[in-house]
Each structure stands twice: as C-alpha cells, then as structure tokens.
Amino acid sequence: MSVEKIIEQIKKDSEKEIKAILDEAKKQEKIIIDMSKKEAENQVEKILIKGKEGSENLKKILISKAHQDTKREIMNAREKIIEDCFTKAHSELSKLKGKEYISMVKKLIQDGYNKLGENCSIMISRDEDKIIAKELGILVDGKVESSGGVILKSSDGKILLNHTFEGILKREKNKIRIKIGKLLFS
Numbered sequence: 001m002s003v004e005k006i007i008e009q010i011k012k013d014s015e016k017e018i019k020a021i022l023d024e025a026k027k028q029e030k031i032i033i034d035m036s037k038k039e040a041e042n043q044v045e046k047i048l049i050k051g052k053e054g055s056e057n058l059k060k061i062l063i064s065k066a067h068q069d070t071k072r073e074i075m076n077a078r079e080k081i082i083e084d085c086f087t088k089a090h091s092e093l094s095k096l097k098g099k100e101y102i103s104m105v106k107k108l109i110q111d112g113y114n115k116l117g118e119n120c121s122i123m124i125s126r127d128e129d130k131i132i133a134k135e136l137g138i139l140v141d142g143k144v145e146s147s148g149g150v151i152l153k154s155s156d157g158k159i160l161l162n163h164t165f166e167g168i169l170k171r172e173k174n175k176i177r178i179k180i181g182k183l184l185f186s
Helices: 003-095 098-116 127-136 165-171 173-185
Strands: 121-124 139-143 149-153 160-164
Touching: 003 165, 003 173, 098 127, 098 149, 098 160, 121 127, 127 139, 149 165, 160 165, 165 173
Parallel strands: 121 139
Antiparallel strands: 121 149, 149 160
C-alpha cells in the first residue's frame, strides 16, 4: 500500500471514529438534556408544592387575623355600649329627685347604719340628705362631692361605706357589666 492510500485509509478511519464519537456525544447529550429536563421538572414541581403550601399557610394566617380583628372590633363595640350604659345609668341616677331619691337614699343610709351601728355619721351630697339624716337621727359630718347618695362613717372614723351613686357604680361595675352583657348580647 502506498503512503497515499495509507493516509487515505487513516483519514477514513479517523472520520469514522470522529463520526462514532460525535454520535456517542449526541446520545450522551440527549441523555443529559433529558435528565436535566426531568430534574428541572421535579424542581419546578417541588417549588410549586412549596408555593401552594406557603400560600395556603398565608391564607390561613390572614383569615385567622381577620377573625381576630373582627372579634376585637365586636368586643370594643360591646365594651363601648356597656360603658354607654354606665354613663346613662349615672346620668339617670343624677336626675333622681323627690320621693324616688329620698326612698333610695333612706335605704342606703339604713344599710350603712345596720353595718356600722348607732353612732355612725354621714357625709351628704345633696341638701335633701340632711332632711333624711335628721328623720333617721343620724349626725351629718360634712359634705361629699357626688351626684347623689352618702358616705357613712363609723363612730371611730376608721370605716367608711361609700354609698354615693359613683361609689356604688364603681364597686358593682363588674357584676353590672356581666348582667348588661348577658342582657344585650346573649
């Protein structure tokens, strides 16, 4: 064989080998691309699942927050209504006059008198209280700033019973609040 034929044969063999290598590389490339596509699809699926889970969690959080905000608004509205009831009750008590007022204050004084004993005295809030105290034979020992009612003092001055309208409302506020709540919101 001549050198030219040998070169020609080497060239053909090289081209065959190059073609075989290229064909194998293309097969490998296709396998790698297919595997990469599958891996990318898996990653996309995982990301979508996490995204859905995240959005569901966020949705639940937002719904829960909305429920809490609504409950808080309802509670605030109820509390305002209850406070308005206290304001209205105080206003109505402040307007009491005549027989209604005298009857109520007599009961308050008698309650305190029964608790403190004979030698107690009272601090009055209205001029009518003097007349009631005189009728009941109880010493008037000053004046208190209030819309109505009295403060009773024990003979030694150590015990005070606040039977003013403001004192009673303040003292009984929790009980009254519960009753108002049940009446209005049950």
